[in-house]
Amino acid sequence: MAEKTTEGLTPNQKIALVLAAMGADNASQVYKHLSDDEIEAISTEVAKLEYQPIDVVEGVLNEFYELCLTQKVVTEGGVDYAREILEKAFGAEAANTLLQRITKQLKTKSFDFVRKADYKNLLAIVQNEHPQTIALVLSYARIDQAAAILAELPKEKRVEVVERIARMDRASPDVIKSLEATLEKKFANLVNIDSMEVGGISYVAEVMNNVDRATEKYIFDELSARDQKLADQIKQKMFVFEDIVTLDSMAIQEFTKQVDPKDLAIAIKGSTQEVAECIFSNISSRARESLQADIEYLHNVRMRDVEAAQQNIVATIRRLEQDGIITISHGGGGDEVIA
Numbered sequence: 001m002a003e004k005t006t007e008g009l010t011p012n013q014k015i016a017l018v019l020a021a022m023g024a025d026n027a028s029q030v031y032k033h034l035s036d037d038e039i040e041a042i043s044t045e046v047a048k049l050e051y052q053p054i055d056v057v058e059g060v061l062n063e064f065y066e067l068c069l070t071q072k073v074v075t076e077g078g079v080d081y082a083r084e085i086l087e088k089a090f091g092a093e094a095a096n097t098l099l100q101r102i103t104k105q106l107k108t109k110s111f112d113f114v115r116k117a118d119y120k121n122l123l124a125i126v127q128n129e130h131p132q133t134i135a136l137v138l139s140y141a142r143i144d145q146a147a148a149i150l151a152e153l154p155k156e157k158r159v160e161v162v163e164r165i166a167r168m169d170r171a172s173p174d175v176i177k178s179l180e181a182t183l184e185k186k187f188a189n190l191v192n193i194d195s196m197e198v199g200g201i202s203y204v205a206e207v208m209n210n211v212d213r214a215t216e217k218y219i220f221d222e223l224s225a226r227d228q229k230l231a232d233q234i235k236q237k238m239f240v241f242e243d244i245v246t247l248d249s250m251a252i253q254e255f256t257k258q259v260d261p262k263d264l265a266i267a268i269k270g271s272t273q274e275v276a277e278c279i280f281s282n283i284s285s286r287a288r289e290s291l292q293a294d295i296e297y298l299h300n301v302r303m304r305d306v307e308a309a310q311q312n313i314v315a316t317i318r319r320l321e322q323d324g325i326i327t328i329s330h331g332g333g334g335d336e337v338i339a
Contacts, residue, residue: 009060016045017052017060119145123152131157135164139203147210150219158215159222166204166234201230205237209318213307216240239318239328241267241310245278247317251326252282255317263309265294270306 009017019027019042031039114122114137122145126134134153138146138161150158208216224231244252256264256279268276268291280288320326 009056010045012041012045014060014063015042016048017057019046021057021061114141115145117145119148123149127153127157131160132164135161135168138207139165139168143206143210146207150207151211151215155218159219159226162204162208162219162234163223163226163230165207166201166230168200201233202237205234208234209238209240209314213241213311214304239314239321241314242272242275243328244275244313244317247278247326247328249282251317251320251328252279254326255313255320256283256287258320259313259316261291261294263312265291265298266301266305266309267313269295269298269301270303271310 019030022030034042119141122137122141126137126149129137134149134157138149141149150161153161208219211219220231220235223234247255264279268279280291283291317326317328321328
């Protein structure tokens with residue numbers, strides 16, 4: 001492997017070295033397949049090329065060759081075949097590094113048409129498919145698409161699809177290609193589909209965090225009856241409104257300042273006493289008095305309004321966590337803070 005001799009170079013600098021080594025005639029053929037922006041960026045690097053030590057040039061060419069070989073065997077023979085060939089050629093450690101690099105590139109291309117599609121169009125296409133097919137397609141969809149489609153699937157399919165997504169790890173190239181052949185009749189602009197990691201518990205937990213509360217409750221009630229352990233594993237990866245009691249005082253103070261006061265009042269109106277007391281005990285006396293007044297003013301609140309308000313609050317809490325402002329414990333022992 002040539003990583004140490006090439007690690008200081010940018011991707012465009014490496015491409016420039018490869019093109020320079022090809023010669024003008026061969027390089028011109030490559031340029032025919034590039035966009036105008038790519039041509040401009042790479043040509044700039046070619047123009048800036050200075051003398052490079054032979055070990056750097058050889059390192060870049062070897063890296064280019066290895067990536068070309070890896071992509072060829074992955075796309076033509078599948079991941080397992082690729083691993084076998086690359087281990088024989090480069091050894092187990094180098095083969096693993098190459099596979100990780102190329103499969104990451106292929107994953108970003110997989111089901112690109114799904115991520116760009118309107119969820120209603122996707123729903124119309126997949127709703128009558130087998131739950132395994134729906135699960136595979138949703139595993140490549142954006143989180144918001146998957147959540148919207150899941151909420152509109154027939155009730156009897158929702159739980160099975162969630163269960164199948166959670167149990168996914170990898171999909172074989174043959175299965176993906178077969179699915180592509182079936183779906184290409186229904187999609188006008190279908191791109192090539194590659195075999196990568198799909199689904200899994202973390203993914204389905206994120207989807208469940210984005211469905212409405214009624215759908216979430218129904219799915220977990222049914223899934224728990226089928227497989228309590230799997231339901232618990234998904235819940236451990238999620239953050240739901242009732243988990244507010246697990247937040248520290250600073251996190252509660254932060255999210256209560258960020259959310260709409262009306263949402264907070266409605267959410268607490270329909271919450272458990274434990275959640276209400278947790279929030280009241282961690283905010284200032286002035287904020288507590290104001291919140292209590294807002295709650296007392298509310299009458300005949302619809303459950304769907306309570307669920308919507310609670311979902312808005314959960315979304316705010318998750319955003320604050322993603323921004324690094326607060327910390328949420330997801331279980332599993334990895335969240336301890338060491339002083």
